[in-house]
Amino acid sequence: MPIEYLILLGAGIIVGVLIAIFGIRRTSSSDNESLRLLQEQMSQLQTRLNDQLQSNQSNQTSMQEAIQKQMTDAQSVISDVRDRLGKLHETNQQVVGVTDQLQSLEDILKNPKQRGVLGEYYLETVLKNVLPPERFRLQYTLGEDKQENKLVPDAAVFLEEGKTLPVDSKFSLENYNRLVQEHDDAKREALQKEFKTDLKNRIDETAKYIQPDLGTMEFAFMFIPSEGVYYDLLINNVGSSNTTARDLIEYAFQEKRVIIVSPTSFMAYLQTVIQGLRSLEIEENVREIQKRVGELHRHIATHEELMQKLGKSLGTTVNHFNTAHKELGKIDKDVVRIADTERVVEPAALDQPRKGDDD
Numbered sequence: 001m002p003i004e005y006l007i008l009l010g011a012g013i014i015v016g017v018l019i020a021i022f023g024i025r026r027t028s029s030s031d032n033e034s035l036r037l038l039q040e041q042m043s044q045l046q047t048r049l050n051d052q053l054q055s056n057q058s059n060q061t062s063m064q065e066a067i068q069k070q071m072t073d074a075q076s077v078i079s080d081v082r083d084r085l086g087k088l089h090e091t092n093q094q095v096v097g098v099t100d101q102l103q104s105l106e107d108i109l110k111n112p113k114q115r116g117v118l119g120e121y122y123l124e125t126v127l128k129n130v131l132p133p134e135r136f137r138l139q140y141t142l143g144e145d146k147q148e149n150k151l152v153p154d155a156a157v158f159l160e161e162g163k164t165l166p167v168d169s170k171f172s173l174e175n176y177n178r179l180v181q182e183h184d185d186a187k188r189e190a191l192q193k194e195f196k197t198d199l200k201n202r203i204d205e206t207a208k209y210i211q212p213d214l215g216t217m218e219f220a221f222m223f224i225p226s227e228g229v230y231y232d233l234l235i236n237n238v239g240s241s242n243t244t245a246r247d248l249i250e251y252a253f254q255e256k257r258v259i260i261v262s263p264t265s266f267m268a269y270l271q272t273v274i275q276g277l278r279s280l281e282i283e284e285n286v287r288e289i290q291k292r293v294g295e296l297h298r299h300i301a302t303h304e305e306l307m308q309k310l311g312k313s314l315g316t317t318v319n320h321f322n323t324a325h326k327e328l329g330k331i332d333k334d335v336v337r338i339a340d341t342e343r344v345v346e347p348a349a350l351d352q353p354r355k356g357d358d359d
Helices: 003-027 032-110 112-130 174-183 185-208 228-232 245-255 265-341
Strands: 137-140 155-158 164-169 220-223 258-261
Touching: 003 174, 003 258, 112 155, 112 164, 155 185, 155 220, 155 265, 164 185, 185 220, 185 258, 220 265, 228 245, 228 258, 245 258, 258 265
Parallel strands: 164 220, 220 258
Antiparallel strands: 137 155, 155 164
16 A cells, blocks of 8 residues: 555544544543543554554665666666677678678679689689799790690699699589589480580690690699589599590590699699609709818818918928027027036927827
């Protein structure tokens, strides 16, 4: 019950009691016992009202504190929800951004020319991660073929002794995608033939860069920028009944000397090339060290010659010293005879320097 109603109720009771007291006094002023009882009841009623009032005030304070706490908790929850909604919005924006990027990538892959640029970029990334910059070049002109057509592979790896390893990124994805997605046997067989012809043409295009007369190696790499496609070729998932994908790989290597590689296998081949280059560098360093040691030997021989000359010069000086000291001894001997004194010059002679004296 609200405290205002309790106060009004108490006030009404007090007024009623006072009226009753006033009436009692008017009717019988001598009835003290009744008055005393009435006063006690009034006192008890007052005490109850005070207790009830204090209890209501305490309950109201507790209720206000509880309401305040609930409001604080609600504000905290609302703030947390607002933050989470903000983060969710940011995440949604990122998802939308990734979706747009994937759509852009899909649009790029639909365009054969742009897809070729992407494959060349992938090839460049692999080369940069494995080889030093001076060991490869993109779009390198090897020279001209017999028909005077320029030979420009997508990349060239420079080896020792002026040798060049051609690398070309060539693979048509249209026929492959159509072949993978087709389930009709008749259409699939036709697509297999198209795929075989397409892949064979790419192998032949790469093989034209093998020009030993122009300083190339006896083989070339055909780079397929897709591990999935390369894997399908290896496990024979694509191909026709007459010529399988593995047959095409063997055709490339055995007949055209073209090695088909994926990004992973290409890195393995490049690591082998690097080991070969390092071996050649070690061999060159050994030859350089031998050359330096030979030069050091010549310096030692020259120094030995100078030391021999210095030894001869020192020998002459020692001879002069010994001769002069001997003459000084003779003079000292004559002085002793004349003055009848003791000799002050002791006979001494230095040894000649000898070749090979060392500790």
